Amino acid sequence: xxxxxxxxxxxxxxxxxxxxxxxxxxxxxxxxxxxxxxxxxxxxxxxxxxxxxxxxxxxxxxxxxxxxxxxxxxxxxxxxxxxxxxxxxxxxxxxxxxxxxxxxxxxxxxxxxxxxxxxxxxxxxxxxxxxxxxxxxxxxxxxxxxxxxxxxxxxxxxxxxxxxxxxxxxxxxxxxxxxxxxxxxxxxxxxxxxxxxxxxxxxxxxxxx
Numbered sequence: 369x370x371x372x373x374x375x376x377x378x379x380x381x382x383x384x385x386x387x388x389x390x391x392x393x394x395x396x397x398x399x400x401x402x403x404x405x406x407x408x409x410x411x412x413x414x415x416x417x418x419x420x421x422x423x424x425x426x427x428x429x430x431x432x433x434x435x436x437x438x439x440x441x442x443x444x445x446x447x448x449x450x451x452x453x454x455x456x457x458x459x460x461x462x463x464x465x466x467x468x469x470x471x472x473x474x475x476x477x478x479x480x481x482x483x484x485x486x487x488x489x490x491x492x493x494x495x496x497x498x499x500x501x502x503x504x505x506x507x508x509x510x511x512x513x514x515x516x517x518x519x520x521x522x523x524x525x526x527x528x529x530x531x532x533x534x535x536x537x538x539x540x541x542x543x544x545x546x547x548x549x550x551x552x553x554x555x556x557x558x559x560x561x562x563x564x565x566x567x568x569x570x571x572x573x574x575x576x577x
Contacts, residue, residue, distance in 0.1 A: 398569040399513065399523050401432065404475035406440035408467060408516075410450055410459075412479030412509070418537075418546035420555060421481050422446075424509065427563045428479065435571040442471055447478075461519025468516020475515050475522070481562075482508045483546075485530075488538055503536045503544075509562045527565035531558040 401407060409429060414421030429441060444450050444467070447459055454466045464476055485506035507530070513523040533555045535548030548554035 392574045395573045397436065397572050401436050401439050401475075401513075401570060404513070404515070406442055406473055407513075408442045408444045408471055408473040408476040410444050410476060410478045411446040412481050412511075413447060414481040414483065416481070416483040416546050417544065419551065420483070420546040421479075423551045423555060424481055424559050424562065425479065427559045428477075428511070428567065431563050431567050432570055435567065442473060444471070444476075464514050464516055464519040473516050475513055477511065477513055479509060479511045482510075484508075486536075486544055488536065488544075489532075501536055501538060502532055502534050503538075504530065504532045505558070506530045507558055507562060509566050511566050523569065525566045525569060527562045529558060529561045529565070531561065533558055 409425065412421040412425045412428070414424070429443070432439065433441070450467065451457060451459060451463065454463060454470060456463045456466070459478070467473060467476060483505050486503050487505075488501050488503040506528070508526065508528045510524065510526045512521050514520065515522050533546070535546075535550075535554040537545040537547055546555065552559075
C-alpha cells in the first residue's frame, strides 16, 4: 500500500512538472484594435493644469503601438480642437459619428484623467527657489473606445494609483500645475503605472499549454 501511494505521488509530481514546464502560447488581446483601423485618438482630458493629460496620451499611444504593431492611429488633438473642427460644443454620440465621417475613422479613443487628494511636500527651500515641489497625488484614468458608426462605447477601462510626483508648481490651494520640463522624470512612475493597468485588455498574453 505504501509503495502504491508513493508511486502515485511520483506520477502526480511528474505530471505537474511536465504541465508546468510546457510550451507557452501567445493569447490574442481581449480587445483587437486592428478591427477598428483606423482609430482616432483625442488627447486625454485632465483635471490637473499643465500637460499631464498630453503626456499620458503619448504614453498610451506608445503602449498600444507596441502591443498591437501596425495599428493606424490618427492623433486628433485636444477635445476643444476636435469640437471646433465640426463646429460643435459637446462630444456626444452624434459628434463621434461626424468625426468618423470627417476623418474616415471606425473608432475613437478618449481618456479622462482625474487628479485629486494632492498632498504637497513643501520646504522653505523649494518655495524660495522655484515654487516647484514634490507631492503625493491620487490619480484615476478612464479610457474609452467608441465606435463611430453608432457612437456607442464598445470598451472602457479604469485605472487608479497614488504616487509621489515632482516638479509641481503651487500658486494657491486650488491652483496647482503639472509643468515639469522633464515630465518623464517627474511623473513617469505614475503615468507608467496607470497606462500599464488601463491597457491590460489591449495586450497579448502568454499562457502555458
